[in-house]
Amino acid sequence: MIGREEVRVETVVVLFNRDLRIHDHPALCEASAVARHVVPMFVFDSAIAARHRRDFLHASLHDLRSSLRSLGGDLVVRHGDPVAHAVRAAAAAGASAIWASEDVSPLARRRERRLADECRAHRLEFRLFPGVTVVPPGALRPGGGSHYRVFSPYWRAWSGTARRPVLGAPHRMRLPPGIDPGVLPEASPEPYGVVRGGESEARRRLLRWVGDGLAAYAETRDRMAGRTSMLSAYLHFGCVSPLEVVDRSCRRPDGEEYVRQLCWRDFHYQVVNAFPEMGRRDYRPGDVEWRRDEEAEAAWREGLTGVPIVDAGMRQLLAEGWMHNRVRLVTGSYLTKRLGIDWRAGLEHFAEWLLDGDMPNNCGNWQWVAGTGNDTRPYRKLNPLRQAKKFDPEGEYVRRYVPELASLPGDLVHEPWRARGGVPGYPASPLGGELKA
Template identity: 60%
Template sequence: MSGRTAVVLFTRDLRVHDHPALATACAAFDRVVPLYVLDPTLADHSPNRTRFLHQCLAALRDTLRGLGGDLVIRRGDPVAEAIRVAREVGAEGIGLSADVSRYAHRRERRLRAECDRHRLALRLFPGVTIVEPGALRPGGGDHYRVFTPYHRVWSGAQWRAELAAPRRVTLPDGVPVGRLPALPRGESPDAVVGGEAVGQRRLAQWSPTLHRYDDIHDDLAGDETSRLSPYLRFGCLSPLAVANRADDRGSPFVRQLCWRDFYYQVTAAFPEISAKAYRRGATEDWRYDAAALTAWSEGRTGMPIVDAGMRQLHAEGWMHNRARLITAGYLTKVLGLDWRPGLGVFSRWLLDGDVPNNSGNWQWVAGTGNDSRPYRGLNPVRQAERYDPDGGYVRRWVPELAAVAGKAVHQPWRLPPEVRRTLDYPPPLEVPDADPVWLR
């Protein structure tokens, strides 16, 4: 069999549009093996994400078949399976998108060592972020610790060109493509469906509201944010393509994409971000209260805006970003509980849960991360009254309070006792050694 062959190992880049590794391989080689390895090490962390992933794989296989190729599925250690497939098809090398988590770095090191041993080329490509994590460095440092100067440099940086999907993908003859995994049950009944085409439709439907993003993104009841985060997390959408769609690097929406890149470069430099405090000298004087943590995770703290956010998380596998700040702030700054168990709850339920953004944002709220004002706190009642002024968000997710009129829905403990007894809603959790002024 004449001609050159390459393997493209898919990980968190489940698309064909603006996929540098795939586009380069298809342009330079006669045959390309698009490969995904179902890694048992990453399985079962989140039923929601597992279901979303399997939907993405089915969609990617359909797309590749439409281009004349296929998605080859294997199960096991991704390094061993990638090498095995490369040797079976006589490939010259393997390409994949670079990632930043501790696990991704370990996988990359092992893959490089095995490629060297088997005389295979290994090439890493961009694509998971807009600007590669190591591309921007401050003077005298390996990464930016504060967002504002990073955003300033990031906004002026040269971005790579967005790439079209390959016109054709040619698979070597006789390659067993493998079966897609059975679609598992997720835990969130109203979770969105995964896949590149679904993400592209969502982007197309939402993008006419881009010019209003600064006015709508904090409106909890309005629910007009893009909801693109799961598709970015799994690479169904290219973050570069999404930013280019906005066509304005200074827009508030693109600023949010910059925050995503910011946490990726932080994680690349500090891979312990999910387990250890990032900020030097951070005080971690947490208390431990299993009952309070359970009440928070189940959305029954007696603080309506917090319970609404946690119940949305359970139902949809997603939570409005403002609600994420409020719920995380309540756990750490009001209840005084460690951010790591909270991070674990989010990691289990969120479709978009990833190491850099999930961990970085939790540490920011807890005061252990990149916030330049680590001791700030978010008053949940004031936040609710500002971002859910009519109580629509709370009433949607906390039906016990659906009949409570006006702003009283945010402070049901102030209602007359005879009214409170009819609500079947718990009183606020007691917080030892705290002074919750909003309960007075």
């Protein structure tokens, strides 16, 4: 990193997207080191509907602005087309460069190509930096292939790869004179979901998790009612660096299993990097004939299938914008393997409601459970009753989200259709036929 006394450029625009933090932000750190002035910028993209993630995003941006102001800078906020506003800001500030963090979604890549073209047309330097993943998506390739198709060999290669050092926050920066920062929408005092956005909260959760939660993760990670790190939404918005999460977890002797899950995130990114149509087309085309059943699909979305563990998960999603990973697999397998409904219907619903609705992970997980993706056992079917009895043995998770079943004894909470006289207000039988553990 170059010291500030070695200033090379006058002004750099740093365009934020899914990297809403100041710690371990390579583009921001480099700009603050080599430029006299920095224009940190976020554009509310008119092509993206924030939906239920709006509250989290607004809180994250307020926190980012506060952090930048503490360094002597500010967050410049605009609404509309990010490419047009970034180029316009560069002209207004007399900037010679626009820098950003590299992403892999089709939308992000189209934006990056447009930005590169506009920068060439306006004689601006355009650079992309790492920071959205631990290992850059195209950095690891098997012999003779564009990407890893199976997780285990990727995990081995990923684990042995030298990683860049974790960067601290910049010490200080200055906004060019005459730049109007713009107005941020107010952050809701009662945000949607169970977590509030922002780097400050993300870092508190990370330190708390590494300090007193990580030790039990390997043993308890599949318990549906158990404690998790709750960092996924912060990773999605870039409020915390995935590299820093891995780095801190690796320092603990009991951190490997958690780090392995973070490696899955990078794995899905490198798949989407090589196969951008992951959200529309089967990764492994087969002979599956999906059926259309709008009534069954609606019951699944609303948590009214009559299968308690599935209904609990779907209701948690609507109420909190989050769902335990094991429950995501169970609900996804139920929709695709038992009801026979196209995985794209589930993908769209999760993308709308999840606070951590990360495109590569969402697509990768849905194709995995559907048997069209990177699962080496494509015909795998998760039995929801067996999963519930194994990972929610006391019914704690189900009772939390399906109040109709709260008074049922433990031996019936996962099979309420066996209760004499049924359960008022709850489906009398499971959608898709009777289940057997």
